Amino acid sequence: MSNAARPVKQQPWLLRSDLRLALVTGLSAGFGLLSPIPFGYYLPMTTAAVLSGSYGSSMKLGIQRLMGSLMGVLLLLIFSRCLDLPLALGLGLALGTTRLLGGALGLKVGYKVGGNIIVMGWLVHNDVESSWGALRLGWTAVGIVVSLWAARWVWPSRAIPALHRQFADLFDTFSSELSLDADVLRQDNPRRLPIEERRSRRTLMLNQLNGLRQQRQAAQVELGGNPENHPLHQLWSQLDLFASQLVSVHDGFRGLPAPVQSPRAVRELHEQEARVLDNQIAMLSQLSEELRRPSLLDRLELPIRALQNALNTQLGEVHQLRTVLEHATESSEGLVSEQRLRQIVLRASLLGHMAMVTKDAIPGLAGSTPVLEKR
Known part of the structure; x- marks a missing residue:
């Protein structure tokens, strides 16, 4: 039939x-x-x-x-x-x-x-x-x-507000994915997501990213005869780059094996990593909220000062992550295999890189340092 x-x-x-x-x-x-x-x-x-x-x-x-x-x-x-x-x-x-x-x-x-x-x-x-x-x-x-x-x-086009909503939806999706990762880090017996689920979740984010890029072409027409010099064009370019970098970092994070919760120093490291993710989620949620505000069309820029406090808190957590990572690697020598130890260091490095990407994405706060800088 x-x-x-x-x-x-x-x-x-x-x-x-x-x-x-x-x-x-x-x-x-x-x-x-x-x-x-x-x-x-x-x-x-x-x-x-x-x-x-x-x-x-x-x-x-x-x-x-x-x-x-x-x-x-x-x-x-x-x-x-x-x-x-x-x-x-x-x-x-x-x-x-x-x-x-x-x-x-x-x-x-x-x-x-x-x-x-x-x-x-x-x-x-x-x-x-x-x-x-x-x-x-x-x-x-x-x-x-x-x-x-x-x-x-008089009944203006909705292309630009629709684009801002799509950016906000994408960052909300990132927040949901990072929340899932934080829950895994807090579990007593963490399990890695099945490969089919990882692929479907990644495809969802990529589809959202491609969709907002198509919507951006329609919104670009609203910026007049020289859109490249318009503040909103520069804002969209920065947000697009930020979203692309988050996708890349998150792909690397999800590609790692499930974390282990022993010895105790490694468990404390995962707890600190979860706190870093919580702060990243809070920052993305605040960014999403600002993108949904109708006043963005009048201000033509995001309120950087409102995001700076959340960013400073996140950078403080990343600094603490470096300290906890050094202690965990020193305490785990001989107790954890070298391959597992490299994975632990890589996971923490990716989280630190995510924070630095966020810092670079915010105008006026550019500049980053390696997450594992030597002292």
């Missing part, structure tokens, strides 16, 4: 961005028609062409339209006023120049606006082309400003 076909999710026939476009364009049309300044109908024409589903897309379209309009007005004045050419020749050269300049400037849609201005100004508004061109530029600029304002404040 064949399986029932999976129902296809229907796309909504009306989106919030469509309602926003209709509302803003309608209000712009009313304002333009009621304004005593002539040619006000170019205001709704601009909002209809520029206002899109995201702020970044609206910014790009607005820049292209403004550059194309300015280029069209300048070429119109040059070819119609400054050069004494026949209509057919002058109009053809002006349109060809518009296409060449548009390609040189990287305009994908702006050159079409420039060509429209040349044709309309030369054939329809020939008597008042100078004032008409200036007024059209003015209405275009106002329309772009209105479109950008609407894209930011």
